[in-house]
Amino acid sequence: MKIKFILFLFGLIYILLPKKGAAQNLRLKPIWGNDVFQTEKKYFLSTKNDSFQISLCKFYLSEIELYKKGNLVYKEDNSFHLINLNDCLSLSFSLKGNDLQFDEIRMNIGIDSSTNVSGIMGGDLDPIHGMYWTWQSGYINFKIEGKSNSSKNKTGSFSYHLGGYAEPFLCVQQISLKTSSSPLVNINFDLAKFVSLLPIQTKPEIMSPSEMAVMLSKHLATCFK
């Protein structure tokens, strides 16, 4: 009896002790300028008089790689992460490597062409997540929807679905961020910066691959830091 209890205690201590070689965690932090961003909250852009209330923002991070002095030190297998600002669990995830030393993170915003033409996949790539176009094949890389007083739509809504896997409308973007090795790396995503360039007044909706979608995807890539 006693022995069992002691064994149990040891087991418990073992489980609770911090493991050597901590896993590498990444966390995405949505911000609005200097503030923590929240969905459904009404924001104003200081430069213009536009108001923004964002109800949905979902996108893919993929092909995550870590570099040290320009050399690849880690590449995540099967690296596809669906980020949903309404689901805080989706905002952080851990990589499989331990005790990694790196000074740079590279990743894609969106899904690359070859994955796009390989058919339907599961997990975060399963089309049940609503990130796959139906009337025309291909993943939606980035989705943002909400309301704005400047939108010309009757309901004041806007929605931008960015994607396109083939030239000339290839939308996936690689970003590279300088960082220092740490078990938890934060990546800021500045929504104020992103929405500042949305053509809210002239084109409150983008729902298919186009030149404008490519332009906005390039802008999106500059909003992570």
Added chain:
Amino acid sequence: MKKTSLFFCLMLIALLAFKLPDESLFKVPENWPKPHYDFSKNPLTKEKIFLGRTLFYDPILSADNCVSCSSCHSPFTAFTHTDHTLSHGIEDRIGTRNSPALMNLAWQKSFMWDGAIHHLDAQALAPISHPDEMGSNIADVVNRLQKKNRYKKLFAQAYGDSLVSGERTLKAISQFMLTLVSSNSKYDKVQRKEPGFSFTEAEAKGYELFKSNCAVCHAEPLFTNNEYENNGLEPDTNLNDIGRKKISQKESDLYKFKVPSLRNIEFSYPYMHDGRYQNLEMVLFHYSNNIFDSKTLSKHLKKKIQLSSEDKSNIISFLKTLSDESFLRNNQNGFPR
């Protein structure tokens, strides 16, 4: 000794890994090209095909539980919908295009009249989500399936556990569609020199005319070159369907549509993307007398095709040799029991 047996084991494993799907489930017909579909990413099994077939015939895929894939793609008419020019969907809203015959899909590079869909696995998403067709979405479909004991059982048999996902659902539907191979028409038997089969005089003459006038686009043995062409149909200003341009956004693709296969053509009327022709006589009249000239008209049709009325009826006789009774009557493809 040990080494050689190891070698043979490895060879066997390599062979198994690279072989095409199980011959009893899918066989590449003699003299046909290699299929375009990558079977290694979705290996066929009897259980998955059966699951896909069950889904294909089940209205559970639609929002109002009334429309199944087979409502528009019936097995007796080469999986097209014959009574209506434009396919009917839920609440009887009319779609804007004629449903194409479903067969030999493993050889097709893109789907839909304008090639909007680039992979067979993604195909079912379009009708499931289209408000004029089934008016649902894949997340709801997965929810509905998860609640049915019958599907829990079928998914478990197919995938080892009863989890229903979008990927599994779509890949199973693909598996069933991949098995729809039509390669046993009279034409095929004549080509294979099977004893007792030869063309009649009219069919043989029609075949020669077909090769010189039609086969650049409707290329043997699949009777399509898998390209997009403008075959000179006068644009319908009500529907205003711009074809491939909608997808590529290139002016040079205006009014181009995917070249359809002509197998089982006798049964898949009405014809063309908008179903404008009721019978093959009208189609041949189109090609000989009614070509609408425009910037993107195919160069193969710039010169008038001269066909006497006898020529036309010979071509039609030949086209009827592409009918495959064993495919149309195959119980394996029908409603699952």
